[in-house]
Amino acid sequence: MKTSFSHAKISAMAMVVPQNRYNIDDELHTRYQGDIKKLNRIKKSVGLQYKYIVDEETSVSDLAEYGANILFNEYGLDKNTIDAIVVITQTPDFFIPATACYLHGKLDLPQTTLAFDINQSCAGFVYGLYTLFSMIENGGCKRILMVCGDTSSKSATEKMHEKNKFKTNITGDGVSISLLEYTQEKMQSFFELGNDGKSVKYLFKPFGAFKNPKPHEFDEPEWYNTEPKESYMNGLEIFNFATQKEPEAFESILEYAKCKKEDLDYIFLHQANKSIVDTIIKKLKLDPLKTPNDTITKYGNVNGATIPATICDTLDTATNPLSKKLKVELGGFGAGLSWANAILELDQNFWCKQTQIYKKDL
Incomplete structure (x- = not known):
């Protein structure tokens, strides 16, 4: 599916x-049982060094509330002007109601502000932009707060990996908060999104919701155990999917937008794994200086929030304002199996702050 918009933009962002914070080096004699070669192999191929993990009491809404207050207090956003708040996550605070509804109350937003969730993961940031740009473009909303991120460590996966020392859990926790706005100035953005539902079996969480799947329903070994x-992932299939589909989607969005890769100021890709992004960079012959690839090293795989985390840390316009408008490409891919790419502009007033550490007591 391809579409474009002319009057919606990202105005501000916080991560x-x-x-x-956990350092993978501290796990040498626990998870890696003293195997320094394996530890170094993980650091080199996956890119993992640090990850940030929530405690038992902290949830997506807590991190999002903290980020929203950065926009209110430092960027100067008036909460009474927000038409909608949308949370994109696969680790909601509750099954019922939507986390966005709960966050709406915590932020004391007007009752005229609508609220809902989107169940998406690694492609969620771009899926969210497409959905909310649509709402802005049709005139229904002028300002939307978009939350994207997860607290994946709160699942049983981390506990199971503590028991299975041969497994490495690369997941980190984190949430982004973005302000999307109507702009009278024409700012063209282009989107292409897709999904392969027949490949759900390669990355999914089979138990814990309201379906009880049987062994014959997915012809994929081991998932039933x-x-x-706990999530199940066929790592090889996911690697192949990402390194084949994203280059295809990147070339396709360039053609659709009538844009050359040399015209892009930055390419911000989902960073699930350093090797995946390095492979994509090599296949597409991208400029590594325009394609940052160190987010997983600093934070682990923060799912849909890897793209905004990379944007915030690369640009940090709160400290270094932009000197010109930027043209950027965003590429997300993961569970679904879903993929989503966009080419859009960040105007000279775009505001973002380097990734912040949640301080519970403030």
Whole structure:
């Protein structure tokens, strides 16, 4: 599916990670049982060094509330002007109601502000932009707060990996908060999104919701042996999907937007794994200086929030304002199996702040 918009933009952005930082080096004699070669192999291929993990009490809404207050207090956003708040996550605070509804109350937003969730993961940031740009373009909303991120460590996966030392959990926790706005000035954006539902079996969480799948329903070995709340992933299939589909989608969005890759100021890709992004960079012959690839090293795989985390850390316009308008490409891919790409502009007034550490007591 392809579409374009002319009067919607990202105006501001903040990224928040929890306080608890873990260094993979500290796991040498626990998870890696003293195997320094394996530890170094993980650091080199996956790119993992640090990850930030929430405690038992902290949830997506807590991180999002902290980030929203950065926009209110530092960017100067008036909460009474927000027409909608949307949360894109696969780790909601509750099954009922939507996390956006709960966050709406925590932020004391007007009752005229609509609220809903979108269940998306690694492609969620771009899926969210497409959905909310549509709402802005049709005139229904002028200002929308978009939250994107997860607290994936709160699932049983982390606990299971503590028992299975041969597994490496690269997931980190983090949430982004973006202000999307109507702009009278023409700012062209282009989107292409897709999904391969027949490949759901390669990355999914089979148990814990309201379906109880049987062994014959997915012809994929081992998935049925996963524990409740634990995710199943066929790593090779996901690697192949990402390194084949994203280059195809990148070339397609360039053609649709009538844009050359040399015209892009930055390419911000989902950073699930350093090797995946390095492979995509090599296949597409991208400029590594325009394609940052160190987010997983600093924060682990923060799912849909890797793209905004990379934007915030690369640009940090709160400290270094832009000197010109930027043209950027965004590429997300993951569970679904879903993919989403966009080419859009960040105007000279775009505001973002380097990734912030959540401070619970403030």
